[in-house]
Amino acid sequence: MVGAAEEAQLNRLETQVDNGGGGAWEYLCHVRKLKARRPDKVLKHGLSILNNAKARSNLGAEEWTLYEQVAIAAMDCQRLDIAKDCISVLSKKFPGSTRVGRLEGMLFEASGAWADAERAYERLLQDSPHDQVIQKRKIAMAKALGNIAAAVEYLNKYLEIFMADQDAWRELAEIYVSLQMYKQAAFCYEELILCQPTDPLYHLAYAEVLYTMGGLENLQTAKKYYASAINFTGGKNTRALYGLCLCSSAINQITKGRNKEDKESPDLQSLVAEALVKDYKKKAPAKLPLVTNTLKSMKLIS
Numbered sequence: 001m002v003g004a005a006e007e008a009q010l011n012r013l014e015t016q017v018d019n020g021g022g023g024a025w026e027y028l029c030h031v032r033k034l035k036a037r038r039p040d041k042v043l044k045h046g047l048s049i050l051n052n053a054k055a056r057s058n059l060g061a062e063e064w065t066l067y068e069q070v071a072i073a074a075m076d077c078q079r080l081d082i083a084k085d086c087i088s089v090l091s092k093k094f095p096g097s098t099r100v101g102r103l104e105g106m107l108f109e110a111s112g113a114w115a116d117a118e119r120a121y122e123r124l125l126q127d128s129p130h131d132q133v134i135q136k137r138k139i140a141m142a143k144a145l146g147n148i149a150a151a152v153e154y155l156n157k158y159l160e161i162f163m164a165d166q167d168a169w170r171e172l173a174e175i176y177v178s179l180q181m182y183k184q185a186a187f188c189y190e191e192l193i194l195c196q197p198t199d200p201l202y203h204l205a206y207a208e209v210l211y212t213m214g215g216l217e218n219l220q221t222a223k224k225y226y227a228s229a230i231n232f233t234g235g236k237n238t239r240a241l242y243g244l245c246l247c248s249s250a251i252n253q254i255t256k257g258r259n260k261e262d263k264e265s266p267d268l269q270s271l272v273a274e275a276l277v278k279d280y281k282k283k284a285p286a287k288l289p290l291v292t293n294t295l296k297s298m299k300l301i302s
Contacts, residue, residue, distance in 0.1 A: 006034055017045055024049055032069060039076035046070035071103055075110040083107055098128050109141060130161055166195050182213045200232035204240050216254050223247040241276045249298035273300040
């Protein structure tokens with residue numbers, strides 16, 4: 001994630017370059033370092049350097065990095081003619097390069113030549129079966145084509161190799177949720193919590209999946225993870241507060257007429273409901289009547 005200071009520096013450099021103050025190469029390096037997505041600016045300022053023989057020669061070996069950066073930006077901007085020219089230059093300089101091969105596959109994608117892109121990536125994977133970027137391109141392509149089954153298959157194969165990739169676990173979890181495959185989604189969120197045990201978003205997402213699955217055991221576990229999300233955010237996560245209220249209400253319905261120890265603690269319910277009311281009083285007082293009516297209907301406040 002890009003920090004506020006780095007974002008401010010990038011914006012400052014962008015303004016400087018746009019107003020003719022120089023520093024185009026510094027700006028392009030900063031965009032690359034932060035993995036920021038500014039394709040129109042990269043294309044404009046990158047071409048200004050590539051089209052200036054003296055400026056280009058001053059880059060040394062970094063010239064080829066700039067060709068790659070401009071090629072990707074050109075594809076984002078649908079300037080496929082420019083992307084093709086940049087890739088052609090790189091292909092002549094680095095014949096048989098896997099890195100250039102990836103760009104050629106991406107150009108096929110940008111052109112809508114999906115079958116050609118698939119063949120290009122398969123050829124590259126024969127030589128480099130663990131190439132992370134190419135495997136991600138195949139996943140992205142499957143999603144772009146609406147082939148969700150293939151995307152799930154590719155993601156699972158990818159995660160067998162790159163188990164620590166949190167973005168891939170999160171993407172797979174979101175796909176499973178969209179397919180209503182909640183057990184599989186829960187497994188993905190469990191992996192994410194193992195990777196980042198103090199990230200409130202993972203606790204919240206896991207709790208929501210468990211709540212959706214239902215059943216007393218799932219609801220009781222969901223309540224714990226909603227509570228964790230509240231704890232990690234200093235009590236400021238409204239969604240988690242709502243979730244805990246919903247869990248308490250659902251558990252009360254299931255345990256109605258059972259032994260006392262199976263039921264929800266009324267003190268906990270009151271604390272959570274009060275915290276939610278207090279939160280809305282401060283942030284959105286106009287919606288407070290709706291919140292209090294909802295909590296009353298769930299019998300969490302009187």
